[in-house]
Amino acid sequence: MSAVQSLRDVWYVFGRAQAKFWGSPIRIFFQLFGALMFLVLFTQLFSKLADLPGFPTVGYLEIAVGGILFLNTLNSTMQSANAIVDELNTGYLANLLVTPVQRGAILLGRVLSDGVRYACQTSIVLGIAWLLGATFATGVPGVLLIYLIVVGFGVAWSGLTMTVGLATKSNETVSVVGTLLTFPLMFTSTALLPAAFLPAWMQAVTRYNPISYMSDAARTLMVSGFDGAVLLQAFAVIGMILALTWSSTLWLFRRVVG
Amino acid sequence: MSNIVVVEDLVEVYAGGTRAVDGISLQVPEGEFFGFLGPNGAGKSTTIKVLSTLLRKTSGSVTIDGHDLDRDPEGIRRTIGVQSQETVVDGDLSGRKNLLFQGHLQRMQGAELQRRVEELLDLMELKEVADRKAKQYSGGMKRRLALAAALVHRPRLVFLDEPTTGLDPQSRAKVWGYLSRLNKEDGTTVFLTTQYLEEADKLCRQLSIIDRGKIVANGSPADLKEQVGGETLALTLGPTSAAGPWEPLEGLLRALPGVDKVVDVDRGLVVYARQASRLVPEIVTLVRGAGVHLESINLAAPTLDDVFLQKTGSRIRGGDLTRGAAPAPVGGVRGGVY
Numbered sequence: 001m002s003a004v005q006s007l008r009d010v011w012y013v014f015g016r017a018q019a020k021f022w023g024s025p026i027r028i029f030f031q032l033f034g035a036l037m038f039l040v041l042f043t044q045l046f047s048k049l050a051d052l053p054g055f056p057t058v059g060y061l062e063i064a065v066g067g068i069l070f071l072n073t074l075n076s077t078m079q080s081a082n083a084i085v086d087e088l089n090t091g092y093l094a095n096l097l098v099t100p101v102q103r104g105a106i107l108l109g110r111v112l113s114d115g116v117r118y119a120c121q122t123s124i125v126l127g128i129a130w131l132l133g134a135t136f137a138t139g140v141p142g143v144l145l146i147y148l149i150v151v152g153f154g155v156a157w158s159g160l161t162m163t164v165g166l167a168t169k170s171n172e173t174v175s176v177v178g179t180l181l182t183f184p185l186m187f188t189s190t191a192l193l194p195a196a197f198l199p200a201w202m203q204a205v206t207r208y209n210p211i212s213y214m215s216d217a218a219r220t221l222m223v224s225g226f227d228g229a230v231l232l233q234a235f236a237v238i239g240m241i242l243a244l245t246w247s248s249t250l251w252l253f254r255r256v257v258g
Numbered sequence: 259m260s261n262i263v264v265v266e267d268l269v270e271v272y273a274g275g276t277r278a279v280d281g282i283s284l285q286v287p288e289g290e291f292f293g294f295l296g297p298n299g300a301g302k303s304t305t306i307k308v309l310s311t312l313l314r315k316t317s318g319s320v321t322i323d324g325h326d327l328d329r330d331p332e333g334i335r336r337t338i339g340v341q342s343q344e345t346v347v348d349g350d351l352s353g354r355k356n357l358l359f360q361g362h363l364q365r366m367q368g369a370e371l372q373r374r375v376e377e378l379l380d381l382m383e384l385k386e387v388a389d390r391k392a393k394q395y396s397g398g399m400k401r402r403l404a405l406a407a408a409l410v411h412r413p414r415l416v417f418l419d420e421p422t423t424g425l426d427p428q429s430r431a432k433v434w435g436y437l438s439r440l441n442k443e444d445g446t447t448v449f450l451t452t453q454y455l456e457e458a459d460k461l462c463r464q465l466s467i468i469d470r471g472k473i474v475a476n477g478s479p480a481d482l483k484e485q486v487g488g489e490t491l492a493l494t495l496g497p498t499s500a501a502g503p504w505e506p507l508e509g510l511l512r513a514l515p516g517v518d519k520v521v522d523v524d525r526g527l528v529v530y531a532r533q534a535s536r537l538v539p540e541i542v543t544l545v546r547g548a549g550v551h552l553e554s555i556n557l558a559a560p561t562l563d564d565v566f567l568q569k570t571g572s573r574i575r576g577g578d579l580t581r582g583a584a585p586a587p588v589g590g591v592r593g594g595v596y
Contacts, residue, residue: 005365012362020350023391091344095407098310098340099363100332 009102013109017083021117028120031072035124038068039132042192049197056194057223065129066219067191069150070211072121074185077158078178080114081165088169088256103257107250111155118154122147134222142221145231152238153214159245166252191215213237262288262337262415262447263309268318270304270471278304280471281318286449286464288414291441293462294451295562297572301471302451303343306417309449310340323414336365339413343420345404349393353384353403356392357410364411371410378406381436398429405433409440415447416440422457434461455562467566474569479562486560486568488518489534491541495526496551507548514540521567526553528567
């Protein structure tokens with residue numbers, strides 16, 4: 001099997017997933033709407049916070065953006081798992097497996113397409129924030145780094161939802177586990193408030209929450225500047241999650257296509 | 259002619275210990291229209307899943323077009339087209355895009371693929387709806403689209419797992435017509451499973467009858483019917499007062515001259531005899547004498563159903579097995595690979 005053929009396989013699987021994604025405008029509309037809703041709700045709810053002494057920015061908006069980016073991504077990784085569980089259960093995957101398509105391409109093409117989806121959601125959140133008057137301290141390079149962090153985290157985290165999906169073959173389980181994890185992860189992290197504004201015990205908890213590292217990195221890029229240590233930590237956390245969740249996903253996938 | 263499918267002593271045991279396929283051997287020559295006939299849960303789908311590289315076999319050997327299943331599944335995948343029993347098309351994509359995607363996975367591209375897709379859309383009468391999302395298609399249309407997808411790369415061998423189950427008679431006739439042409443004009447070898455005797459009789463030149471994971475008979479439909487021999491008399495009987503329904507009567511009938519076999523079925527007995535029509539008066543007398551109410555007598559030339567009945571002791575009727583202790587269907591393979 002030539003490398004060119006493998007790349008073609010990845011490209012076709014990617015293309016199909018993209019066609020499905022762009023082919024449903026309703027879904028895109030609700031993602032837009034969801035991002036707008038969260039941004040408006042959170043900025044209204046916490047608007048007075050920015051008046052407190054020691055708050056890192058002039059408004060709450062720039063703080064909220066970091067959190068909402070990852071709230072969206074956490075939700076979105078459930079869709080990634082749902083898609084593969086559906087294909088497993090309807091027999092569509094079996095249909096792919098009786099063709100000469102590369103086994104790895106079936107997964108890789110899909111992951112790349114999911115990456116595009118996470119990037120689109122990032123654009124929506126950042127775009128709305130910009131329209132609402134948010135400022136970006138690090139300009140275009142910083143924004144590109146934000147994309148990289150969100151997409152990297154999304155791909156890493158989707159390994160977890162896919163592991164649940166492939167192990168249980170049940171979308172209900174994926175939703176239950178995903179939703180159960182989302183809220184504690186959001187509220188015990190620095191996603192919605194900087195660490196300094198949290199009680200001491202919770203500050204300790206946030207140190208073990210990956211979402212803290214993600215939103216700290218995005219927030220620093222939004223409100224202050226490039227902080228090498230913060231960025232390095234974020235990418236290290238992404239790398240760890242990626243290694244952990246994708247080794248189990250790959251193991252389960254190999255069993256399924258075995 | 260060389261054999262495109264060679265199966266030797268294939269066994270498939272599921273995790274729970276069910277022997278879904280219990281030592282079958284098959285040879286299908288290239289260009290054949292081969293039918294695998296059996297009731298639900300007989301092991302037909304399981305066999306196709308193994309042959310199409312989806313399900314790992316427990317033991318035995320499989321060679322398709324010279325490619326060994328263990329050493330070269332990739333080679334098998336390049337040779338075959340498969341339409342699974344569950345109709346699977348991508349509902350989010352149009353019919354045309356479904357076929358283009360399938361073609362791409364089968365290493366086709368460009369103008370050649372375009373032409374082939376248009377040809378299949380024409381053939382399956384899907385041209386008018388080709389740009390509509392497949393989830394809006396009727397069941398028959400989805401089925402035809404799935405069949406087109408299995409054929410897009412002009413495979414030399416196609417596996418069709420109950421391609422007409424659930425179709426209305428009109429759509430079924432269309433699919434039959436298309437499959438015969440595919441086999442006659444393109445020389446494609448067809449490996450089809452069915453639980454419809456009419457379908458097997460009409461389409462297949464060679465048949466294997468499978469029941470409970472074992473092949474119980476092989477041959478052309480005509481050969482098989484000849485094996486049954488003579489005619490059949492189906493007696494529909496009323497309830498009896500005796501405990502064991504028709505047992506004494508069965509013995510008496512078996513003793514009649516020219517009777518090969520008497521089989522106990524749902525609502526009566528079937529008598530196989532060389533010249534069954536001549537036995538009618540005697541049979542009526544015997545039934546009366548046994549105190550059994552005779553509702554009707556039906557004289558018929560042998561059908562594949564009779565073959566099935568004679569070989570397995572049960573009937574295929576609209577897919578349902580009329581047997582007391584029918585095995586649980588093992589068609590869905592969720593436990594093993596899926």
